Amino acid sequence: MNPLVITVNVKSTVYCDFQLRWYPWDDPHCFLNLKVTNVPSFGLLVDGTSTVTMRPELLEEYEVVECRLQETPHPTNNLTLLVHLTRRYQYHLWTTFLPTSLLAAIGYGTLLLPLEAFAERGSMSLTTLLMFIALYTETNSSLPSTAYLKHIDVWFVFSLIFLTLVINVHLMTFLADSESAGQSVRPTPSRHLTHVSAPPFAKRVRDRMAVPKRILRMSTVLFALVFIIFTLVYFLAIV
Incomplete structure (x- = not known):
């Protein structure tokens, strides 16, 4: 049986809720939920061997520390991608x-x-x-x-x-x-007009x-x- 490899290029805009209290030394984490619609709900299993093969090292404002798939105990078609970033504070x-x-x-x-x-x-x-x-x-x-x-x-x-x-x-x-x-320079009033030497x-x-x-x-x-x-x-x- 020959293995089948399918490569799909997907581009999407994702908004993450970052906590910026330590800006510009924040260390945000972003969780992306991906649903693969062309496989059944039990078609994917993410375990320790599942890896992200390609990811950028540097972004405009961040360094990518970690990018991995979260393991699932049972087969599913919902994937969770964890992206750990650190801001470039220089x-x-x-x-x-x-x-x-x-x-x-x-x-x-x-x-x-x-x-x-x-x-x-x-x-x-x-x-x-x-x-x-x-x-x-x-x-x-x-x-x-x-x-x-x-x-x-x-x-x-x-x-x-x-x-x-x-x-x-x-x-x-x-x-x-x-x-x-x-x-x-304020004069001191005196009842007797006597000569007082000034300092x-x-x-x-x-x-x-x-x-x-x-x-x-x-x-x-x-x-x-x-x-x-x-x-x-x-x-x-x-x-």
Whole structure:
């Protein structure tokens, strides 16, 4: 008895329900139910020897990890094809995480500028925030829409809050400096018109800038620790 081999080329569009909470490090599975209509309901048996002989290794956004037929205990004409994919995340590393990390570093760098350079600190941090919002808007338009936060959305939200808090620190130092300046020139009423020697000008300026400088120093250390800890936790969570 000679074996009979039939080859049929079939092209179909299939929609799979993926869970994208860990996007772009998701590891989706897709189950395809195939029904062979030209054989009886007891005509096919899928066991350990049944294999998928040809499959692509790389897709546009995914790598194909596994593609196999699910075994059936009894002969049937319904087949279940399991496709295990893993997303190719390298694209987002270069186009999303690298630019946003550089913007966060530039925003953090404004905390290292001198206290007197408020105009430069304010303009640089605000420009960085606006550039980040533009990048986030452009990137978000190409991401899959979900009703929940994806892993990449968490990164965007943290970076947005990080840069916003940097601007708030600059505003706090400006307000603290203005308040100290107002107190240093405020006259002290006295009932006796006696001559009181004023402290040297350099000392008054130094005392006035003590609080804003302390705010900047504390913010520099705190923001660095928060960013490093968040980055470690963020990327260790996907391991």
